[in-house]
Amino acid sequence: MNQIELFAPASVANVSCGFDVLGFCLDPIGDIMRISKTNTPGVTIGNVSGQTLPKDPQKNVASVAGLALLKETSSEFGFQIDIDKKIKPGSGIGSSAASAAGAVFGINELLGNPYSSKELIRFAMAGEAIASGAAHADNLAPVLLGGFTLVRSNETLDVIKLPNPTELVATVIHPKIELKTLHSRSILKPTIPLNKAIEQWGNLGAFVSALYTDDYDLLSRSMEDKVIEPYRAMLIPKFEETRQAALKAGALGSGISGSGPSIFALSKGRQTAEKVGIAMESIYKNLNLDYQLHLSKINTEGIKILDRS
Numbered sequence: 001m002n003q004i005e006l007f008a009p010a011s012v013a014n015v016s017c018g019f020d021v022l023g024f025c026l027d028p029i030g031d032i033m034r035i036s037k038t039n040t041p042g043v044t045i046g047n048v049s050g051q052t053l054p055k056d057p058q059k060n061v062a063s064v065a066g067l068a069l070l071k072e073t074s075s076e077f078g079f080q081i082d083i084d085k086k087i088k089p090g091s092g093i094g095s096s097a098a099s100a101a102g103a104v105f106g107i108n109e110l111l112g113n114p115y116s117s118k119e120l121i122r123f124a125m126a127g128e129a130i131a132s133g134a135a136h137a138d139n140l141a142p143v144l145l146g147g148f149t150l151v152r153s154n155e156t157l158d159v160i161k162l163p164n165p166t167e168l169v170a171t172v173i174h175p176k177i178e179l180k181t182l183h184s185r186s187i188l189k190p191t192i193p194l195n196k197a198i199e200q201w202g203n204l205g206a207f208v209s210a211l212y213t214d215d216y217d218l219l220s221r222s223m224e225d226k227v228i229e230p231y232r233a234m235l236i237p238k239f240e241e242t243r244q245a246a247l248k249a250g251a252l253g254s255g256i257s258g259s260g261p262s263i264f265a266l267s268k269g270r271q272t273a274e275k276v277g278i279a280m281e282s283i284y285k286n287l288n289l290d291y292q293l294h295l296s297k298i299n300t301e302g303i304k305i306l307d308r309s
């Protein structure tokens with residue numbers, strides 16, 4: 001095999017109660033990446049469409065991740081990465097994670113799969129780190145493993161794939177403003193009060209339990225964020241109104257997707273998710289701000305191979 005084309009999906013991190021540790025994979029939105037073997041060792045960035053991305057291999061998230069893999073793996077050839085970037089950087093739906101995960105996934109395939117998907121997370125982290133200034137796997141894990149994932153430790157990369165209640169549907173509204181993860185992390189406080197921590201680990205434990213037991217009511221009660229959202233909400237136009245509109249329309253829960261500005265909601269069933277979308281849109285229609293609305297089932301597969309030759 002000399003070339004592989006794949007779909008690297010978007011993802012939602014944090015999911016209200018699991019800052020930096022919880023995430024799920026989206027279905028319809030994602031980048032198209034082509035990775036080809038070359039005779040020159042290393043990783044280069046070829047054609048980029050859709051968005052403007054750095055071509056310098058030391059600055060592009062995809063090549064940085066690919067180079068991290070090659071540093072530990074002998075390969076007599078190199079790789080060129082072409083990217084049709086459909087996920088806007090700074091959108092809050094895992095743009096850098098899709099690039100980093102797609103790169104290591106594709107290179108691994110072309111090398112004959114020396115690494116498991118879980119092992120690839122470690123290399124992809126190198127790319128994620130240059131995008132957000134901190135290595136965290138809450139977007140990468142769902143892209144590489146599919147479905148919902150929990151990162152027990154971002155240091156040792158102890159990652160658990162969680163089950164997926166089949167009726168869950170996500171609604172995501174993406175206001176077309178760029179919010180750099182680096183910035184939305186810089187406004188957070190390094191410590192949290194004990195009572196907030198107690199609430200948060202109660203919610204996260206309950207959320208995970210709800211996924212295992214298909215308990216939609218418990219899942220709904222767990223989707224609270226008293227730790228991060230209070231700081232980040234002010235960065236997102238009409239965040240609280242949009243969240244409230246989603247809940248009123250029947251969403252189980254709603255919050256900031258990753259570091260924003262996208263806002264996500266989870267609903268039971270597609271019909272409710274559509275109503276939630278209309279409700280979220282009703283807030284944004286009145287703003288002089290472009291936005292995109294996405295409806296998505298949970299993508300349990302993660303990255304999809306489109307073609308190989």
Ligand code: HSE
Pocket residue numbers: 013014019020021132136138139181184185258259
């Ligand atoms: N957990 C990360 C954050 C996700 O919220 O900063 C964004 O990359």
